Amino acid sequence: MTTSTARWGMRTNVMRPSDRERGERVAFVELFFDLVFVFALTQISEVVAAVSSPLDGVRAAVLIAALWWLWMNTTWVTNWLDPARMPVRIAVVVLAFAGLVVSTSIQESGGERALAFALGYVGLQVVRSIFMVIATVRHDVGVAADFARIAAWFLVTGTMWIAGALAGGVALVVLWGAAVAVDYVVARTDYALPGLGRGTMEGWDVSAAHVAERASLFIIIALGESFLVTGFAFVEEESNPARIAALASAFLAAAGMWWLYFDHGEQQGEERVERSARSGAMARAAYAYAHVPIVAGIILTGVADKTVIAHPVEMSALAVVTILGGPALFLLGSAVFRRIVGAPGAGILLGSAAVVALLLPLALVMPAWALSLASTGVLLGTAAIDTALRRRRGEESRG
Incomplete structure (x- = not known):
C-alpha cells in the first residue's frame, strides 16, 4: 500500500482489512448485489432463446460478455474495499439498483430499451470506477491511479455503447461488439494510456x-x-x-x-x-x-x-x-x-x-x-x- 498526500478523496480508510479472515470473506451485501444477476441471467436466457439470425446471435454473445464484465469489475472493487464499511455498503447497494436497471433493459436492448441499457451499463462502470478513485486516493495512490485509468477507458467505450444504442440495427451490434472487445483488450494491457504507459494491475495483491x-x-x-x-x-x-x-x-x-x-x-x-x-x-x-x-x-x-x-x-x-x-x-x-x-x-x-x-x-x-x-x-x-x-x-x- 502506498499512501499519498492528496487533499481530496475519502478521509476514512475503507480498504479491506489486512486480517486474513475478514479480508477474504464475502460480505452479505455482495450476495445482495448478486441477486440482481439472477434476474439478469434469466433475461439473457430469453435473448438467447429468441435468436433467429446470426446478427441476433452476435448480440446475445455481446450481452453475455458485457454482463460478465460488469459483474467481474464490481468484484475487483470489493476485493479492495471493505463491504462492512458504511460508504462501501451504500455504494454496492446503489450499484445493485443500477444493475437492476440494466437487467430490465436486456430483453429489449436491441430495440426500444437500447439507450436505457447503454446508459445504465456505462453509468455503472464509470461511477463505480470513479468511486474507487475517491475511496483510495488518500490511502493507496497506486490503486487510485489504476482505477482512474479504468474510468478513462470506460468513458471511451461508453461513447461506443451510447452511439450504438442511438444508431440501432446492425450498427448497434457492431459498435457494442467493438466496445466489449476494447474493454477486454485494454484490460490485458493494464489499461495503458497514450503517453502514460501501463498501469500496475498485474502486480495487484489480490485476495x-x-x-x-x-x-x-x-x-x-x-x-x-x-x-x-x-x-x-x-x-x-x-x-x-x-x-x-x-x-x-x-x-x-x-x-x-x-x-x-x-x-x-x-x-x-x-x-x-x-x-x-x-x-x-x-x-x-x-x-x-x-x-x-x-x-x-x-x-x-x-x-x-x-x-x-x-x-x-x-x-x-x-x-x-x-x-x-x-x-x-x-x-x-x-x-x-x-x-x-x-x-x-x-x-x-x-x-x-x-x-x-x-x-x-x-x-x-x-x-x-x-x-x-x-x-x-x-x-x-x-x-x-x-x-x-x-x-x-x-x-x-x-x-
Whole structure:
C-alpha cells in the first residue's frame, strides 16, 4: 500500500482489512448485489432463446460478455474495499439498483430499451470506477491511479455503447461488439494510456480466496438460473416420456457441470493464484477471461433444456447450437481455466469438448431429447474420469 498526500478523496480508510479472515470473506451485501444477476441471467436466457439470425446471435454473445464484465469489475472493487464499511455498503447497494436497471433493459436492448441499457451499463462502470478513485486516493495512490485509468477507458467505450444504442440495427451490434472487445483488450494491457504507459494491475495483491469464492458464487447463480428456466418450462407443458427424459437430462447436465467445476478445478484455482508472484495477472486471466465461456456454456445449456422440454422431438437450429454448444463451451472454458492455473485435467476437458462437437451428425437422426441425453452423457463421463484420476493422485475433494 502506498499512501499519498492528496487533499481530496475519502478521509476514512475503507480498504479491506489486512486480517486474513475478514479480508477474504464475502460480505452479505455482495450476495445482495448478486441477486440482481439472477434476474439478469434469466433475461439473457430469453435473448438467447429468441435468436433467429446470426446478427441476433452476435448480440446475445455481446450481452453475455458485457454482463460478465460488469459483474467481474464490481468484484475487483470489493476485493479492495471493505463491504462492512458504511460508504462501501451504500455504494454496492446503489450499484445493485443500477444493475437492476440494466437487467430490465436486456430483453429489449436491441430495440426500444437500447439507450436505457447503454446508459445504465456505462453509468455503472464509470461511477463505480470513479468511486474507487475517491475511496483510495488518500490511502493507496497506486490503486487510485489504476482505477482512474479504468474510468478513462470506460468513458471511451461508453461513447461506443451510447452511439450504438442511438444508431440501432446492425450498427448497434457492431459498435457494442467493438466496445466489449476494447474493454477486454485494454484490460490485458493494464489499461495503458497514450503517453502514460501501463498501469500496475498485474502486480495487484489480490485476495485469491475472495475472487475465487465470488466467481464460484456466480457459477452457482448461473446453474440455479438454469433450474428456474427448465422448471418453469416443464410445468407449462404436458408431461410425457420425452419431456421427462429432457428434464432428467437438464438436471444431470447441471450436476455434471457443478461436479467438474467444484470437485476439483475451483480449489486448484484459488491455491495457484494465492501462490503466484503475479496474482493480479493470473486472477485476471483465470477469472475475468477464462470464465466467459464457462458462464456462456451454462447459459446456453439452460436455454437448450428449456427448448428441448418445449419441443422434445423437433430438432431446430437453436436446439442443435445450444444442446451441443453449451457443454462444449463449458468444457473448453474449464480446460482453459485449469491450464492457466496449472491444474491437472485440462487435456481431458479439451478432449471431451471435441467429443461433444463430434455428436453433431447425430442431430440428423436423433430427436432433440436424445441428443440432449447424449451431450449430458459426455459431461457425466468426463466428470467420472476426472474424479477417478484425482482420486488416483490422492487429492481430496473440496465440494
